Amino acid sequence: QLSRRLQATLRPGDSLARLVNDEMLLMLENSDSDNAIAAADRLHQLLLKPMRVGTLDVALDCSIGIAAYPIHGNNPDDLLRRAAIAMQDAAQQSGRLELYQEGRDDAHQRQINLVRDLRHAAERGELILYYQPKLDIPGRRVHEAECLLRWNHPHYGMVSPGEFIPLAERTGSIQLLTTWVIGEALRQLHEWNGHGLVMQVSLNISAEDLGDLQLAERVRQQLAEQGVSAEQLVFEITESAMMRDQQRALDVLLRLRACGIQLSVDDFGTGYSSLAQLKRMPVQELKIDQSFIRELDEHSEDAVIVRSTIEMSHSLGLKVVAEGVELAPMLELLARWGCDTAQGYLIGKPMPAAAFEQWLRQWQGSQLAKVL
DSSP, X not given: OHHHHHHTTOOTTOEEEEEETTEEEXXXXXXXXXHHHXXXXXXXXHHHSOEEETTEEEOOOOOEEEOOTTTTOSSHHHHHHHHHHHHHHHTTSTTOEEEOOTTHHHHHHHHHXXXXXXXXXXXXXXXXXXXXXXXXXXXXXXXEEEEEEEEEETTTEEEOHHHHHHHHHHHTOHHHHHHHHHHHHHHHHHHHHHTTXXXXXXXXXXXXXXXXXXXXXXXXXXXXXXTOOGGGEEEEEEHHHHHHSHHHHHHHHHHHHHTTOEEEEEEETSSSOOHHHHTTSOOOEEEEOXXXXXXXXXXXXXXHHHHHHHHHHHHTTOEEEEEOOOSHHHHHHHHHTTOOEEESTTTOOOEEHHHHHHHHHHHHTSHHHHHO
């Protein structure tokens, strides 16, 4: 049916081929980029119409990438490669249509290299955990931190998590990273415990991790091996991760909670859940996304949201963490509204473990701690 629909759009001189799996190639003769985009838009609308298969109506979601001769290449290999790059870019756009952009070859090759190297980054010693302090607002103490993954690539240098984490999620490497992060965080907690520095650290787990029914048992074994209390560990989950398979995710969370691990909802307010839905989740903490904190003042619309979220969370027995606290007036407002914990550059930036330990010992005895 798809082939027939595509064939119906052909003009004299145009060609249609199936490249591999679900990828089709349409070659338009005597057409410039503007005409190709117009033709692709018409084709996209045609393909969106449901197809009848037996008793079912099947709707397709397709991405279309365009490369034009000769501006994007003067040989078949370059044109095919760049059309494929444009198609992958189109998959990330709401319109699902993209013309090849100059320079994307280098960016595409970088992505390929990162995907290839990411699977071996841990064994090569390229991964490192940074720790960002979290302030207990009522007690004015720091006994919690969030650990954040960093990658020091041998060729590209420090690669942003915003770049390599989505790649790991798309290519199935994210669980390898989660396993390493948990192991390294527990090793660090064990070391700090030996220094008399008892901390609680939080770390992020992905939607793929929430589909792993063996996760809790593996973490239980790691806790026992390191001699670390489960209460020192907090797993942060995003609202969107819970939406993929709610029942399976809930099962995994219940198993983690049975181990004694605390659970937190990260970036609250940017996903799909509500406070009412949180009642059925075994979580103890809610993190208000930094987008609501970044420009917070007493009379802003964000103030209404933040205050209401704190009050309702407390009514559900949840602890509240505010992310992105960068200015002292923000902290004063949060303290007045009863927020439990603050995290952000005002308190401290993410830093390697040794630097964090040194910072913490200095902070505990500094005038800054007294002012905050």
